[in-house]
Amino acid sequence: MGNPIGIKLQLLGGIYHPATKILSSSLPRIGEHRQSRRLVLGFGVSFLSQFTNMSHGAKSFTAFAARQKGAVEKVLENVEWPEQFPFKDEDFLRFDESPDTTFYESPRFVTHIDDPAINALTKYYSEVFPPSNTPGVALLDMCSSWISHYPKGYKQSRIAGMGLNEEELKRNPVLTEYVAQDLNVDPKLPFEDNTFDVITNVVSVDYLTKPLDIFKEMSRILKPGGLAIMSFSNRCFWTKAISIWTSTGDSDHVMIVGAYFHYAGGFEPPKAVDISPNPGRTDPMYIVYSRKLSA
């Protein structure tokens, strides 16, 4: 049976806490900032309660996390997508609606997820990226910073980076070029059609307030068959993440990013991979990926 989706959000007395850790070396985990918020998924099916039920049966959080691992990967299998994009404008509001350029004005030379999660991502990239130094291959790291987590020594003649902080981008050793652009103000990607073989975006898809515009743009600038890899954990700058993200859990996030691919059009059905290195013990790491349709 497919996974019906129709996400309807109810905020039940959610209380926001001051974002005291915003400038620390890692992002707060989702849930650390709030008390009671609930997600109700439409069509009478609640993915959240599905996982709540699982947790009752599990003897430990580690066991729960291990059981959830397989479940997260199944979220995008045989989805019965509603005809219309199921999210509303308010789902893309943030607690902090001040300009993103202000928030990212000072460089942060930090990592936002722990080392095991970074290593898992780098290993994943090493398995799916075109071989290093392949003539004609071009990559784009969206929402990039001083680090892209690409395999050690990985090179292509063109690896573009986009982000908001120029000092961070300038220091990123893997990039051959960069553009600082606020994608929430201008979602148009400044590249020709059919340019890139791979687009990556690490722990940042949750900051995009115009995701459909951006995913359409990603489809435009990918070469036919080109791969888009969105990766995320359970941490974020919660004041800057969209409300539908901060109100939901990991498997919902997989569904949300899958929906971006589906409703943008031009992509193969999106797939999810759970590359969490030590479920329940270190930061989880999820990939939602898709290829641009070849035809």
Ligand SMILES: C[S@@+](CC[C@H](N)C(=O)[O-])C[C@H]1O[C@@H](n2cnc3c(N)ncnc32)[C@H](O)[C@@H]1O
């Ligand atoms: C949590 S950091 C992740 C950085 C990097 N991808 C990494 O893995 O360390 C979020 C990134 O998203 C980018 N970002 C956030 N909002 C953005 C926006 N409105 N437009 C463009 N980039 C944005 C920032 O420049 C920042 O580098």
